[in-house]
Amino acid sequence: RSDDTGAEIIARSSRSADGKVLLSGILFQTSAPAGDEAAGSEETGQAEAGATDLTTDETVELARADLAAQLSVSPDAIETVDVQEVTWPDASLGCPAPDMMYAQVLQDGLQIQLQVGEDIYFYHSAAGQPPFWCETPAPPAE
Incomplete structure (x- = not known):
């Protein structure tokens, strides 16, 4: 259709x-x-x-807003712990799903670490793209 x-x-x-x-x-x-x-x-x-070509600051703010919505908390309750420009080893962007295959191409992007209380949350993105919450993060390429 x-x-x-x-x-x-x-x-x-x-x-x-x-x-x-x-x-x-x-x-x-x-x-x-x-x-x-x-x-x-x-x-x-x-x-x-x-x-899209989001800046690093815009990407972090989108991650914070998404986490606030996911957890039903104020964005003020979220601490930005770390933001790193990384190179992901494949198209999973450091968040591979079990039993899935991904294109083996290096991908520039961001890894954002947020904290609420004692809990740490990771958001990943490709360069300039919106971030997504990654519950089981894999490390970036070295």
Whole structure:
């Protein structure tokens, strides 16, 4: 099917041995948006995927805001412990999921360490991209 941006989505489903339905999908971009749509979404104010170029400070603030929302605490309750520019060893960005394969390409990014009370939280990102909470972080490339 196609969506409003001209992207075509192909979805397939199959059943696993235990009867669960497995879905897989492929997204094809068939045309680029024209005019104002190319500049970004009016709802979010974000540029199209891959076009963001967040500063380190903006990335840290996004991580703090996300953690505050996840934990239902004030951002003031979150301490920024450490922010490091790192090179991730693969496309998992230092947060590999079990049984997943990742492109083996070096990725520049950030590792952000936040603290609430005694608990430490890690956020990872690719360079200039929004951060995400990584519950089981792997070390960056050396």
